Amino acid sequence: MEPICAFDRIIPGRGVAALLADGTQAAVFRLHDDSLFAVSNLDPFTGANVISRGIVGDRAGEPVVMSPLLKQAFALKTGECLDDPSASLDVYAVEVLGGEVRVGVGAELKAAA
């Protein structure tokens, strides 16, 4: 697990991007109930690293992030794209330790799913 920032740094209801040691990018979201989710930052539809800048909300109760470019919704828990099942985001492990947000990389990938 890699530390990326202080928990308070993330505004409830928005996300941040983190550059991980292996060069991949994670999008980390804090929801209004202070739960945290981390998925890959790469939008599979456009190839741009922008997922962290999407709006979060829910689809029928399922927490989602919408890609800011073409607005597809992705389930934050599974990374699955709800508008096109052939696309998905990777899911990263995420935890708060001593007030610090940490994200899992490499082998821990998908551990949270």
Next chain:
Amino acid sequence: MSDKLVVIGDGMVGRRFLEAVVQRDPSWDVTVLCEEPRPAYDRVRLSAFFDGVSAEELSLASDLDGVSVRLGEAATEVDRDAKVVRSATGEYPYDKLVFATGSYAFVPPMEGADLDGVFVYRTIEDLEAIKAHAAGRRHGVVIGGGLLGLEAANALSLLGLETQIVEFAPWLMARQLDEAGGGVLKQHIEKLGIKVDCGTGGSRIEAVDGRLRMETNREGVSFDTDLIVFAAGVRPRDQLARDCGIEVGERGGITTDLACRTSDPDVYAIGEVAAMEGVCYGLVAPGYSMAEVVADRLAGGEATFPGADMSTKLKLLGVDVAQFGAFDGPLATTYLDPANGTYAKLILSDDATTLLGGMLVGNAEPYPLLRASVGGKVPGTLADLLGGGEVEGALPDGAQVCSCNAVTKGEIMGAIHEGCTDVPALKSCTKAGTSCGSCVPMLKQLLAEGGVEVSKSVCEHFTQSRAELFDIVKVTGITTFSELIARHGTGAGCDLCKPTVASILASLSNGHILDGEQATLQDTNDHFLANMQRNGTYSVVPRIPGGEITPDKLIVIGQVAKDFDLYTKITGGQRIDMFGARVEDLPKIWRRLVDAGFESGHAYGKALRTVKSCVGTDWCRYGVQDSVKMAIDLELRYRGLRSPHKLKSAVSGCARECAEARGKDFGIIATEDGWNLYVGGNGGFTPRHADLLLSDVDSETLVRTIDRFLMFYISTADRLQRTSKWVEGLEGGLDYLRGVIVDDRLGICEDLDAMMAKHVEHYADEWKGVIDDPEKLQRFVSFVNAPETPDPSIEFEEVRGQKFPAGTTARSHTQPVLLGTPERK
């Protein structure tokens, strides 16, 4: 082995038949011979091809299991003894055979009809050829003034040709209209610059100096032209059937009974090629009924042809024409308003109680209702029907609402009760509305009658419409999304409701849009106060009020663009856009711009964009008012105003209209005595010219009226509804709007004025608010754990001396830039 079915012709009817067969009995092994190079397409909408609708969009093709479509392969022989169909390249045995070969365009025997530049109007290839020939030419003649001829004339004039219609009958659309109706229609068409000669027939065409000359039956009347289109009727394509000894009608067409059976019990004929009990039907709706009949018969059913509704409606060059039911009858009532170019006629039973048919020219609004009422009670007087007034009397259940697909009101109400709650759902479960579309207004009406409220709710989290949420926020004074959703909605929100509420809060002036919780609601573009581009970088658009800018400020923009390596472009809104800015550079770019006196241009927000100006009295020899100053004043007054959709404006210094004000949400044109105010215009997907709301008013009245117009719009419009749609949707239209915001009929003007005063007073530049606030600045980083590291995945390349997202060149190779007159793929 499954039984073999061969279909000759993949036209509109053939395709409908295939769908029906596969649906009812998928066990058939089906082969379709399709002479055209592409599978079935919507011939009824063929003319839309000239409005920019592509061949792909017209396609009716669908993947059907067990059906093999042989494109570009015409049947050349039917051997009924061996039960096979032959083409130039293959042989297809059948157990059952269906002719769906349609019609060909009829060209009367005339010398020169085979010359270069003479066309018919039936297939996409015909239209492509017409388009190619018309390029760079000036004049066209259409032979035939019926339905098809008028469509063809419309097409030629869309192609920019001066167009002449030549019709042999004494008036236009003689099969659908009486003499008075034909006369009114002619007036309309001529007003649009198309010439019409009735009682005239072509007799000979010759080539003269690279152009064409057509002589006519009238002494001394001939036409010099570049292109001639024959639209003089169609003839059934029955040759193949004749050749194999199947019985054909006296006037052509394959003879069938009401079950579409030909003289050979294993062979059917459907669509335009069928002469059912001696009659060929030239419309798609009866063909669809035949398709269903044969599909049912092949599945062992007993269906017979239910009879045809030959009603037609068309809208050409903005002129509505419709005919329904009987053409003639014992009694008729007519309505003629030559000033407005409206003619209507109803045919009634001898006791005047039953509607038998009728025709409408110039105003076809009551068509869906009237057509569905044929055979029943007359739904109202012509004056009421045409006036768009409330019309009493529900339709009987048996009334046919969609004649193209033979769907009755009863079937539609049934579907509504089974859970169809909008037009798309009705289309997919009843097929109503899927062909010519003229019954769609009626479908909406029936949804309302069926108790379905056409949902205006914002999304799954709020049942309210945007206008209702606006009222709630205004009345309760709620200032946060979380309070609003807790008290009036459900769940956590989404990309629809969050930005909507953010916009409402901003319209009601609730501080900086990135303050506190508001920040979490904003769409990405608003959140970063810039437009995201396809590679994740942003564009930067400083406000340039009225398009007026000093050389010093121009230099600042140039210098900033140079220092941050941004692509620059002059926009269509009289300002300058800088593209390719990385998120972490945005505050630095804006620091420089703000220091030089620039403000946010809100190119990212649903907000006021630009107020364009022309040079007006300052420089122009024609200007009658100072359009530049007015544009600047208006842009500064309304800058930052959040609204349901973006707002654009322009001010022209005289009627020459160089600022294109009538294409704007609110546009102002100077007059000798003051200003004319136009509202509800836009360009975009559905362009619309703005309507005149006030004329010759002074500057103060002008500004006050615009204030109220904008605030009334902001208070009551739907999410993403532009002013044009909003104005169109106001019951009572422009007069009502004038009543509310000029005469204060609702007594709300004081309130609207106060809302605008509050906006003007509280306006502050959004970007200045960010660069002076360390907390907000924190968001503008590439990575939370590496704030200044540029996103390594973003790459650029150089094109025409500027930078572009990497891959731009490769992309432009796959999508060639078309110059001149494009050839269709």
